[in-house]
Amino acid sequence: MPTPEGGCGGPADRSRAMPAADVASKIRPETAALWEALRDVLDPEIPVNVVDLGLVCDIRRVGGTVDVDVTFTSTACPAVTIIKEDIQQRLLREPDVETVTVEETWEVNWTASRISGCGRDEMKRYGITL
């Protein structure tokens, strides 16, 4: 697994690197590699990737077509466009992925419980307390 600049991914304590329970429950074998790929995509303001921050809600794949549902930490998140673009660009680099559609979903209510253990560690390191 690549280790993004944000630091999550690959620490000795694997349980700290696991996505939070709400996120992990959505990972299926056919999309596991895509979830891992999205750990390369950092939030532009907080140096934590979008999986560990709990922004990615679901990934569905049929052949080369991928649909991603994302939520944001607030409805007025200023980074919506950048994050959606980054997710799309990153997944298009995965083998046999031809089209990627990223949609916002507000059905998933983002709370801090969606942040993984290593995401929390990263935020703490940068001086952000939860």
Place this chain on the structure above:
Amino acid sequence: MSSADAILRQKVHEGSLIESVDEMTDEYKRELRHIVTVSGDTELLSAPAYYYAARKAPSVNAMISAMAIIQDELGHAHIAYRILEELGVDREWLMYEREPHEFRYPYAFDIPLDSWVELCVANALYDQAGYTLLGDVFANTSYGPWKRGLVKVSKEETFHLLHGRRWMKRIIDSGDEGRQLVQDAVDWMFPLTVEWFGLPDKLKTHSSQLDYKMKGLSNDQLRQVWMGEVVPFCESVGLKVPAHRNADDTAYELEYDLPLQFDAIAKVWLWDEHITWEQVVTRWKGRGPRNEGMIEQIQRSRGDFSWMFKDL
């Protein structure tokens, strides 16, 4: 220089941080007030400068991003003004009682940003200048409270830069017309940001701010850091900028002789009209077209809202 000043200078150059007014000499306090005022005023004035263009946002999402940036900038000004309060400067006076020409911020903000394209180029060029200056302060400053306050500022400015660069690329990728709009904005904003860093070192031979380690790099060094970020980015998206690496690849050099005359109304540089730095300083001090309007916009928030009802 008093012996107290000499001791303080030695102390900060050995790595000590100054944490309270009690530890400062009068000269240190005077210089610190000056540099933090420039920093706070720059953050404050970027808000109305950016708001002017944010009104042209092409979508609700784009407007939200611009407003978040403006809100960040006001927060950064608040941090600087809070520090100035510690240094005995009255915040009400800072905000509401100074005349427009008494605010200390880069001349660039006095030139109207008339479009969304110009706002995005400002985010990429002006915010990069702010990031360069404050990044140096963060790394080197001898004043502890300012150093800690800048942790938040630098994270937020990173987003502003990214916002500007992404939008520039999007607009360029939209086709020739978009590319030309971005190039036109870069053509007048690049040299303005080069000026942002102040007089060249050969003319500014002494800096008390460096003596007291309020910052770490000279004007020319900061200009180089800025060009080191901006020139490669512009080249990567196919934009032309009047600067390149020198022959021995040790620094960036400008493709024109500083300083130049600028037509603030037409927003064009008069490339053949060379002036002196004294004339540039006179232009800066005379302020530009948006100075009074922006200060009026800020100061009308003091509590007298009668202006709101004039047009009802």
